[in-house]
Amino acid sequence: xxxxxxxxxxxxxxxxxxxxxxxxxxxxxxxxxxxxxxxxxxxxxxxxxxxxxxxxxxxxxxxxxxxxxxxxxxxxxxxxxxxxxxxxxxxxxxxxxxxxxxxxxxxxxxx
Amino acid sequence: xxxxxxxxxxxxxxxxxxxxxxxxxxxxxxxxxxxxxxxxxxxxxxxxxxxxxxxxxxxxxxxxxxxxxxxxxxxxxxxxxxxxxxxxxxxxxxxxxxxxxxxxxxxxxxxxx
Numbered sequence: 001x002x003x004x005x006x007x008x009x010x011x012x013x014x015x016x017x018x019x020x021x022x023x024x025x026x027x028x029x030x031x032x033x034x035x036x037x038x039x040x041x042x043x044x045x046x047x048x049x050x051x052x053x054x055x056x057x058x059x060x061x062x063x064x065x066x067x068x069x070x071x072x073x074x075x076x077x078x079x080x081x082x083x084x085x086x087x088x089x090x091x092x093x094x095x096x097x098x099x100x101x102x103x104x105x106x107x108x109x110x111x
Numbered sequence: 112x113x114x115x116x117x118x119x120x121x122x123x124x125x126x127x128x129x130x131x132x133x134x135x136x137x138x139x140x141x142x143x144x145x146x147x148x149x150x151x152x153x154x155x156x157x158x159x160x161x162x163x164x165x166x167x168x169x170x171x172x173x174x175x176x177x178x179x180x181x182x183x184x185x186x187x188x189x190x191x192x193x194x195x196x197x198x199x200x201x202x203x204x205x206x207x208x209x210x211x212x213x214x215x216x217x218x219x220x221x222x223x224x
Contacts, residue, residue, distance in 0.1 A: 033213070042115075042202070043215040086154070097144070097167055097209070101154040 003027050004089045006102035013109045019074040021105045023087035031090045032063050032070040033099070038083040046072070046085075077109045113138065115216035117203050123222045129191040132219045135184055136205030140214070145178050145188050146202040148218070154202070160186065161209075193223045 005024045013019055023032060031050040035043040047054050047061035049070065054061045058077075063070040074081055084106050088099040116135040124130050136143045145157040158178035159167035168178070175194070180186040190197055200218040 035213075035215075042217045043204075043213075045212045045214070048212060088154075097142070097156070097159040099156070099213075103153045 003100045004087060004102040006087055006105055008105060009103065010106040011108070013077045013107070015077060015079055015109055015111050017077050017109075019077055019081075019107060021072040021074075021085050021087075021107075023070045023072075023089075023102055025068050025070070025089050027089070028092040029063075029065060029068075029089055030092050032061075033088045033090065034061055034070075034072050035086045035088065036083055037086060037104070041083075043086065074107075077107075079109045079111050082107055082109050115203055115205055115214050117201075117216035117219050119219055120217060121220050121222075123224065124193045126195060126223055127192040128223075129189065130193050130221060132188040132190075132201050132203075132221075134186045134188070134203030134216060136186070136203070137214050138184065140205035140207050141183075142206045142208060142211075143180060143186050144204040144206075144213070145186070146204065148200040148202055149198075157188065157201075190221075193221075195223045197221060198223050 003026050007022045033048050034046040036046050037043045049061045049063045051063050051065050058075045060073040084104040086101055086104045088101045091098050118133045141162050143160040147155045157169045160180045163180045177189045200220050202218045204213045204215045206213045
């Protein structure tokens with residue numbers, strides 16, 4: 001079965017609202033990576049988060065291994081945050097070569 | 112520093128043609144990856160090189176897909192012969208080593224008619 005499940009599949013926000021994106025996984029994990037993909041563009045790494053909470057500007061990533069989940073929180077969303085957010089699971093003992101990507105959350109922020 | 116460079120950005124091919132996509136990784140990176148991205152399947156690993164050696168070649172893609180890395184700064188992905196189901200975005204990525212941040216190129220969008 002699918003090892004990584006992302007939710008929601010899509011999300012529409014008004015500018016200024018917060019967003020919570022989830023990634024649930026079913027296998028043991030070395031780390032969870034979060035990427036942002038702008039429409040028609042490349043993926044940009046946001047976080048490499050094996051466990052706990054990490055912050056970067058308005059973004060916060062939290063990985064809770066016991067609960068087999070990782071989340072990405074976007075506070076005070078802006079129209080420029082629109083795009084697709086993907087999580088990727090790096091399995092225990094694995095490397096980037098073993099990354100399993102979620103299907104992504106397509107975020108649209110309206111002004 | 113230049114990021115990952117992919118060419119061409121867009122390609123339209125007729126069924127049965129041979130297509131070669133190119134990738135230049137970030138200078139000094141040891142790991143290089145080729146992925147295919149579609150709306151239905153998401154991101155799928157096609158090939159993985161470490162220090163120019165092929166480490167993974169994505170079993171399901173073996174027969175018509177061949178990735179090569181002739182030197183540490185250049186890789187190609189050949190699709191031969193192309194089929195309409197190969198229509199997708201092909202992404203190249205590199206990292207310094209295992210467990211490090213992945214850097215992606217802009218991708219090559221392939222349409223096979």
